Amino acid sequence: MRIGVPKEIKNHEYRVGLTPASVRELTARGHTVRVQAGAGEAAGLGDGQYQAAGAQIVPDAAEVFAACDLLVKVKEPQPSEQALLRAGQILFTYLHLAADPALAAALQQAGTIGIAYETVTGPGGELPLLAPMSEVAGRLAVQAGAFYLQKSQGGMGVLLGGVPGVAPAQVVILGAGTVGTQAAQMAAGLGALVTVLDTRVDRLRQLDLVWGNRVHTLFSHAQNIEEAVLGADLVIGSVLVPGARAPRLVSRALVARMKKGAVLVDVAIDQGGCFETSRPTTHAEPTFLVDGVLHYCVANMPGAVARTATQALNHATLRHVLALADQGWQQAMRDDPHLRQGLQVARGHITHAAVAHALGLDCVPAHAVLA
Incomplete structure (x- = not known):
C-alpha cells in the first residue's frame, strides 16, 4: 500500500504521524511510504532518518495526498487539507468530529474513510490510542x-x-x-x-x-x-x-x-x-x-512536547497502521472489532453512533458499510 505522512499545519502542532522506526516496519513489509519534507523536524526527526528507514521524501502536502491510499496524521485535516482528500482514501488520525460538524461534512462529501484514534477501543473497553x-x-x-x-x-x-x-x-x-x-x-x-x-x-x-x-x-x-x-x-x-x-x-x-x-x-x-x-x-x-x-x-496540548508525544503515540498506533496497510481497511475492520470502533465516516455516511447523535445526523453502522 502507498502510505503518506504530511506535515501537520495546525497552529503550533509539532507532532508527526509516523516515526522513522514505524516507517521501517512498513517498508520492510513492502509498503511505500512518502513523507513530506520537514514533517518530523520539529519533533527531532530529520528527513535523513526517514530516508534511512526507506521513506521517500516529497516536497509538499499535495503530492502526499495525491499519491497515497492511507494518510497517517496526528490532528484533524485543516481546511486546505480537506480540499485534497478524495473518495476511498483512508485517513487515520484524531478527528473529534462531535465538536466539528464542518469537518464531518467535508469528509462525507469527499467520500473519505475516516478512522479516528480517539474511538478505537481495547479489550477492556479502554481507549488505547487516546x-x-x-x-x-x-x-x-x-x-x-x-x-x-x-x-x-x-x-x-x-x-x-x-x-x-x-x-x-x-x-x-x-x-x-x-x-x-x-x-x-x-x-x-x-x-x-x-x-x-x-x-x-x-x-x-x-x-x-x-x-x-x-x-x-x-x-x-x-x-x-x-x-x-x-x-x-x-x-x-x-x-x-x-x-x-x-x-x-x-x-x-x-x-x-x-x-x-x-x-x-x-x-x-x-x-x-x-x-x-x-x-x-x-x-x-x-x-x-x-x-x-x-x-x-x-x-492540541501534547503538540508542545512533540518528541515525547510522537513516540508515545506511535507505540499505540503502529499495529493498527500495519493492519490497515497489510489487509486494507475493510478486512482489517472485519478482523478487529476494536479497530472497527474507530470508523467514523465511510462512503459518505457517519458510522459511529455517538458522533452521529452529537451532530444530529443519521448513523449507518460500520458493519452495514462493511457488508
Whole structure:
C-alpha cells in the first residue's frame, strides 16, 4: 500500500504521524511510504532518518495526498487539507468530529474513510490510542495551570505547592480517567491540595487506595462540583464521553462566582469542552479571561512536547497502521472489532453512533458499510 505522512499545519502542532522506526516496519513489509519534507523536524526527526528507514521524501502536502491510499496524521485535516482528500482514501488520525460538524461534512462529501484514534477501543473497553496523549495532556495541564497561576501571566499569584507556613493551591480535577489520574499525580507530587470528582465510585476508590489522604475524592454531582470549583485556584476539566460531545459541568454563572485570577484548564476542549465559557485556543494565543478567570483551552496540548508525544503515540498506533496497510481497511475492520470502533465516516455516511447523535445526523453502522 502507498502510505503518506504530511506535515501537520495546525497552529503550533509539532507532532508527526509516523516515526522513522514505524516507517521501517512498513517498508520492510513492502509498503511505500512518502513523507513530506520537514514533517518530523520539529519533533527531532530529520528527513535523513526517514530516508534511512526507506521513506521517500516529497516536497509538499499535495503530492502526499495525491499519491497515497492511507494518510497517517496526528490532528484533524485543516481546511486546505480537506480540499485534497478524495473518495476511498483512508485517513487515520484524531478527528473529534462531535465538536466539528464542518469537518464531518467535508469528509462525507469527499467520500473519505475516516478512522479516528480517539474511538478505537481495547479489550477492556479502554481507549488505547487516546491514552498516551491523555497521559501527556494530564501532566501538561498541571504544568500549564501552575504557570498561569503566576501573577505575571494573569493568575492570582499562587505557588502550586505553597511553602512552609503558606497554604498550597487548591486543585480540582473533574474526571478520574487517564487525564484526571495523571493530573492528580502531578499536582499531588508538587504539593498541591488535590480533589478529584467522578461519577464512578470504583475509580475514586482506586485513587484513594493509591494516594490515600494526598488526593481527596468526591462523587460528581452539581452540589459537589459547585462547592469544589468555588474554592479552587486551579480547575482541570478532563471529562470524556467516547465519540460524543463533552458534558458541560461548569456553567457561566458558576465561573462568574469563582476566585478572580483562578485558572481553568479545559483538556476536553477537543470534544467541545466541559466549561460553558470554554472556546478553543492555540499555543500562539493560549488563554483568555472570562469574569476574571483565566481560561487555557489549547486544543492540541501534547503538540508542545512533540518528541515525547510522537513516540508515545506511535507505540499505540503502529499495529493498527500495519493492519490497515497489510489487509486494507475493510478486512482489517472485519478482523478487529476494536479497530472497527474507530470508523467514523465511510462512503459518505457517519458510522459511529455517538458522533452521529452529537451532530444530529443519521448513523449507518460500520458493519452495514462493511457488508
